Amino acid sequence: MYHVVLTDNAPAKERHMKSLRHAAGASLAVVAVAVSGCTYASEESAAPEGNSSNGGPSSSTEIIGSIKKDPTLAAMVPDDIRESGTLRNGTAANYAPAEFIDTDGSTVVGFDVDYVKAIGKLMGLQVTTTNSAFPSLIPAIGSKYDLSASSFTITPERQNQVTLTSYFKAGYSMAVPKGNPKRISPDDLCGHSVAVQTGTAQQTAAQQKSKKCTEAGKKPIDLLSYESQSDATTNVAGGKADVLYADSVITGYAIKQTSKLEALGNITDASMFGVATAKNDGGLSKAIQAATQKLIDDGTMKKLLTSWGTEDGLIETSQVNPES
Numbered sequence: 001m002y003h004v005v006l007t008d009n010a011p012a013k014e015r016h017m018k019s020l021r022h023a024a025g026a027s028l029a030v031v032a033v034a035v036s037g038c039t040y041a042s043e044e045s046a047a048p049e050g051n052s053s054n055g056g057p058s059s060s061t062e063i064i065g066s067i068k069k070d071p072t073l074a075a076m077v078p079d080d081i082r083e084s085g086t087l088r089n090g091t092a093a094n095y096a097p098a099e100f101i102d103t104d105g106s107t108v109v110g111f112d113v114d115y116v117k118a119i120g121k122l123m124g125l126q127v128t129t130t131n132s133a134f135p136s137l138i139p140a141i142g143s144k145y146d147l148s149a150s151s152f153t154i155t156p157e158r159q160n161q162v163t164l165t166s167y168f169k170a171g172y173s174m175a176v177p178k179g180n181p182k183r184i185s186p187d188d189l190c191g192h193s194v195a196v197q198t199g200t201a202q203q204t205a206a207q208q209k210s211k212k213c214t215e216a217g218k219k220p221i222d223l224l225s226y227e228s229q230s231d232a233t234t235n236v237a238g239g240k241a242d243v244l245y246a247d248s249v250i251t252g253y254a255i256k257q258t259s260k261l262e263a264l265g266n267i268t269d270a271s272m273f274g275v276a277t278a279k280n281d282g283g284l285s286k287a288i289q290a291a292t293q294k295l296i297d298d299g300t301m302k303k304l305l306t307s308w309g310t311e312d313g314l315i316e317t318s319q320v321n322p323e324s
Contacts, residue, residue, distance in 0.1 A: 067121035078282035090145035092134035119291040142278030164274030171270035173248035186265025191219035195241035292318035
């Protein structure tokens with residue numbers, strides 16, 4: 001997922017994901033509400049492990065419930081976390097279906113949330129997921145949060161700030177109002193209004209595209225940046241913006257939840273997502289990598305992603321700080 005604004009002059013948050021078949025159950029209602037114009041505040045609200053799957057597909061709840069503690073993985077967890085019995089996850093819960101607020105208005109759900117609960121089960125830990133504004137996540141890792149699973153694209157710049165352990169892959173995609181009334185080409189956005197979520201990689205990419213427009217003597221892109229992804233989606237679906245530019249899983253999810261949007265062009269710029277931990281995390285990233293690999297190898301990861309319709313993002317090998 002998925003945001004640009006980091007501290008210490010770090011680059012944009014680059015959230016992008018692979019194609020999606022829509023999630024089932026209550027999560028469908030959440031996106032339908034988002035597309036119709038409702039947005040969620042970024043006020044923090046902790047969601048205990050036992051409650052944060054209420055909005056997810058019932059199959060994901062069953063999958064997580066079947067996971068047993070792995071003593072070898074539990075022994076890899078840093079002493080302070082193991083003694084606390086809790087794994088603290090921070091996320092920006094405005095990016096369905098990766099992380100978003102359930103219909104109860106407070107519970108954080110999504111496939112990233114379920115993934116963290118799964119590795120927590122293997123480690124023998126309870127998981128709490130706290131919703132917070134994206135720019136506050138990385139500065140709080142290692143103090144307020146043990147980790148952050150919030151659709152972070154793995155980049156060298158981000159690896160200078162935190163440790164990133166790969167667990168998913170995704171790309172960029174665009175959508176336009178149904179029928180593409182302005183006959184927009186995905187290769188030429190010059191002069192068109194493009195809606196993005198503030199701080200995303202797509203915002204940076206659109207800025208770069210706009211620069212090329214002006215260099216070619218064309219009109220720049222009218223870049224419309226919104227704090228909430230749902231606002232960006234709503235304004236394109238409502239005709240107030242010409243193009244939606246987001247992670248492909250987000251775009252696909254929005255298209256499937258409204259009859260007002262259609263895809264524009266193909267998925268591009270596929271890359272890895274990583275779980276963020278502190279630079280000096282006491283071995284937590286190694287435990288996360290081993291737990292993630294176990295979920296991949298035994299088929300649990302594929303089952304979890306399939307329950308959310310995001311199985312195209314499955315990777316074969318998890319790595320700590322892979323080359324981006």
